[in-house]
Amino acid sequence: MERDRILAWLADQVPPARLRHILGVEQLAQDLAAHYQLNVIQAQKAGLMHDLAKYFSPSRLLAIAQQAGIEIDDICHTTPHLLHAEVSAIIARDEFGETDPEVLNAIRHHTLGQPDMSPLSCILFIADALEPNRGNSEELVKLRHTMKEDLYGTVWKTSDYGLQYLLNKRCIIHPRTILTRNWAMQQSLKSHRVQQKDSH
Numbered sequence: 001m002e003r004d005r006i007l008a009w010l011a012d013q014v015p016p017a018r019l020r021h022i023l024g025v026e027q028l029a030q031d032l033a034a035h036y037q038l039n040v041i042q043a044q045k046a047g048l049m050h051d052l053a054k055y056f057s058p059s060r061l062l063a064i065a066q067q068a069g070i071e072i073d074d075i076c077h078t079t080p081h082l083l084h085a086e087v088s089a090i091i092a093r094d095e096f097g098e099t100d101p102e103v104l105n106a107i108r109h110h111t112l113g114q115p116d117m118s119p120l121s122c123i124l125f126i127a128d129a130l131e132p133n134r135g136n137s138e139e140l141v142k143l144r145h146t147m148k149e150d151l152y153g154t155v156w157k158t159s160d161y162g163l164q165y166l167l168n169k170r171c172i173i174h175p176r177t178i179l180t181r182n183w184a185m186q187q188s189l190k191s192h193r194v195q196q197k198d199s200h
């Protein structure tokens with residue numbers, strides 16, 4: 001079975017704690033997909049393969065991304081680790097024969113997000129941040145309470161949580177996460193306005 005082959009490959013490439021995180025993302029992505037009536041198999045595959053390139057060296061990430069013709073902006077040049085999402089999608093395709101664009105796009109967008117990303121991508125973005133092994137800080141517990149009520153609102157607030165972390169650590173922030181946050185916030189506020197109108 002392909003899942004076993006992927007797990008064996010991962011066990012060779014990532015430490016046990018990361019493997020636990022990956023399994024947590026796989027499970028939560030499936031739960032959320034079932035809840036939002038999305039394709040559970042796509043969610044499972046995206047969860048399982050989202051961090052394939054997590055431990056690749058910066059030079060390897062840059063070389064693979066360059067060879068694949070991915071546009072590498074200044075921030076990714078300085079912090080090649082941010083390319084692990086794009087490169088994980090390439091490995092999913094080339095090593096494990098994944099061809100489903102929905103699955104590959106969800107993997108590509110799991111770290112920085114992407115304005116207009118699909119519901120499946122939203123689910124993987126959330127699952128990566130909120131799976132149980134991430135801990136139980138007050139903010140995470142709060143986000144887990146809303147994750148099945150408001151998909152876009154949770155993408156918005158998960159982005160805020162990540163941005164806050166990066167600000168506190170004085171990191172350079174990739175603008176795509178800010179664009180994702182603004183997009184998700186607008187989607188969430190729009191859907192609340194529609195719900196309010198419907199209830200009058």
Ligand SMILES: Nc1ncnc2c1ncn2[C@@H]1O[C@H](COP(=O)(O)OP(=O)(O)O)[C@@H](O)[C@H]1O
Pocket residue numbers: 081082111112162166171172173174175176177
């Ligand atoms: N928008 C961003 N701008 C800059 N760095 C980011 C951004 N989002 C995440 N990072 C950094 O990239 C690294 C990988 O992110 P992620 O894959 O979410 O982390 P994790 O190792 O917790 O799974 C993290 O160390 C984080 O600090």
